[in-house]
Amino acid sequence: MNGNQTDPLADTHPVPPAPDPGDPGLIRQPDGIPPRYEVRRRLGSGSFGEVFYAWDRRLERAVCVKVLRKDVLGDGKGDEAKQRFLREAQAAARLQHRHIVTVHDVVEQDGRLAIIMEYVEGETLRDLMQRRGPLDVPTAVRIIGQIGSALAFAHAGGVIHRDLKPANVFLAQDGTVKLGDFGTARVMDKATLTHSDSLIGTPAYMAPEMIRGESVDGRTDIYALGCMAYEMIAGQRPFTDPNLVTVLFQVMHEPPPSLRQRVPDVPAWLDAAVAKAMAKSPADRQQRVEALLADLGAEVPTAGTDIRPAVPTRARWKWAAVAAVAAAAATACWWVFWSGSPRPVAVAIMPFVNETGQSEFNFVTQGLAAELSRLYPVSGAVSVVPIGDLAQGPVRPEEVLKASRARGADFIQSGRLLTRAGTIELEYRLMSTAGSRLWTDRIPLSAGNLQTMVRQVYRQNMTWLDLPPANPEMEINPTAYELYLKGIGKIQDMSHGEAGAFEEAKAFLERGLQIEPSVTLYAGLAELHFQAVNTWNSLEPDSLSYSRYYLEKGRSLQPDYGPLLRLSVLLDIQQGRMEEAMQTLVEQFRADRLELMQFNQAATIFRLNGDHEAASALIQYALSLYPDHDFIRLSLVRNLTQTGRTTEARKMLEKLLRDSPQYYFVRLDYIRLAMMSGDIGTADRLVKNMPELLPSRAIRHQVACLQGDCAPFDPSERFRRVAKLDYDLSLVMAECFSMSGQTDEAMKFMQQTVDIGFTDWSYFDRNPLLANVRRTPEYQTLRKQGLVNQRSRRLRERALIQPVLDQYQIVLPPATALN
Incomplete structure (x- = not known):
């Protein structure tokens, strides 16, 4: 590292949850959106509209704006498109409910309609399922309970949704579930509506009567809700054939595999309730949403009720993930804290950079990133994603995001040392790989007590992730710790092929060990000798033996030390001790x-x-x-x-x-x-x-x-x-x-x-x-x-x-x- 490098994420700012109205716009104001709504970012597009994140200048609040696309106004279908677009706004506007995305207004500019909607931080149910896989039963039932609450309210007001699917369900920061996209909704006339439109909806969630063009009512939404419950618990849709025609045929004529076939430990009553909701005939389903929720044992939340997903017995972690995209009908951006993750949070750590112009502080930034890589997994709640190959040259922020996502990372950690008003400060940040949430903090450099500073950074990051930090390790001699940071920083240089890095790292770590023989220093030396082989830089014929020696010395002090347990597996595999590796x-x-x-x-x-x-x-x-x-x-x-x-x-x-x-x-x-x-x-x-x-x-x-x-x-x-x-x-x-x-x-x-x-x-x-x-x-x-x-x-x-x-x-x- 040197003072000429820059932090690739330093100027990467995702959509802020509460934007400053003085911030400069990030894109040109799109046609069809009045100047009152200052557009900051484009979020995505659907079949009829484009979705933007904007700032309402008059009311000083964040909103999402869905504007009718130009291309759907041509070919003589403009009036039809406008009517459908307006129908969405009217259907949603009449439904003021905690679990329904609020419509604030409909405006027209240059012949194009735009819907002004509530800004919701979180992610869609579709994104959650794609990332997390099957949900545990209590969590799925609680989500269904909140969707059902919205549907029951809509049905009572004479509105059926007709396009229920995970992409139209938003999960907010406080655990609230919100239903959006009423673009295909209809007002019921006496309880049923004759379906005269072309095929509307998403085939995987469409009830048989919709496909056949028959009359539809609230039981059509119940069918879709049953499909969503099935998918949340099973991790796949009831019908999974890639061919659309085949799926339509199966929906109309074939029973789906039972939920218990795909998830054997699902209770029989739950399997029966979901199967009933997906019955081919509306008469065989639950006749009201409330009946389905009762069959599922789901509470119908009332206004002000805060229902969060339940934490499964085995789950020990909470995690936070961020998204800023829009699905076809998405009209919000979102942020969610989620419980019951089936795996730890995955964090990619970018090399911290020194922007002070003082090279004597390079070891702080190098060592800090490496030390966080060691500290994060100690509790078992966080895994570190290796993206060190990006450090070998200048990279653009989008490359960092792409690589981090490709390695399975949920978050990216980065930081820099900089000088402000004559004081050297460490600025560090944690950003979601979805790019829509950023935490940042700045603390003075504590050169005399680096260990305290590192722990402060670690604890703050764990707080941001809503995770309990590991028990603090026993502090070691400050000089020994400084040598340790210098040593592990040089390990990173060695992996990038820097000449002499192995010898420098070895000297730093051995000097630190002489001052204080701690598990931290032993782990550093074990890692150094292992990586010398793993990166084809071995300068000593007995590198793996040295790694084994230091590993065992460290484990004699702390047998369950996480970094050494992980290294033990890798070392056993490298040395052909496969059964020992499997046992660990x-x-x-x-x-x-x-x-x-x-x-x-x-x-x-x-x-x-x-x-x-x-x-x-x-x-x-x-x-x-x-x-x-x-x-x-x-x-x-x-x-x-x-x-x-x-x-x-x-x-x-x-x-x-x-x-x-x-x-x-x-x-x-x-x-x-x-x-x-x-x-x-x-x-x-x-x-x-x-x-x-x-x-x-x-x-x-x-x-x-x-x-x-x-x-x-x-x-x-x-x-x-x-x-x-x-x-x-x-x-x-x-x-x-x-x-x-x-x-x-x-x-x-x-x-x-x-x-x-x-x-x-x-x-x-x-x-x-x-x-x-x-x-x-x-x-x-x-x-x-x-x-x-x-x-x-x-x-x-x-x-x-x-x-x-x-x-x-x-x-x-x-x-x-x-x-």
């Missing part, structure tokens, strides 16, 4: 310390031993927690590759490349897969732009061999040394020697690969880059014994993790499938 993972699961990569780490253990069915089940579960996390998706790619499903793997890699084009391992795996598929041209084109890292050099040799220019492979001593400590690199070395016809050397690295714990013989047998070495009798001998060991190891690993699988209801194929 199981202990963490049992202690309810669910963290970002644990399921993926367990999947890696299975994958390396060729148990691809087990690996796939765990990867899929990890993806259910972090659906956009590119490293977990890369694990799925590797599992597919090792099973020979290269076409699927390549398609996934192409998407990963689009999402994360700078992610080194994605590019590396794509080149390897291209070579294995015979696409030498693609491999050659991509390898030329790879960074000068050890795997890149090996891959270039492999591409040259496939092009007919295969010189003897002669890796450096450093390359050989690091490969002895890394199963992936060891296999690459075996491939290189095999392709060059140096089968004796290839066998040495095959043996080494197996010793480290990579024992997927089915993959080795089909890997075209190992063709030469497979012909040797030595390979066949190693393979024969390896298959025996592989089978017994699979059974032991499955037995170790079975209690966790039972706990999380993950089903693996039976062991007989391994034969």
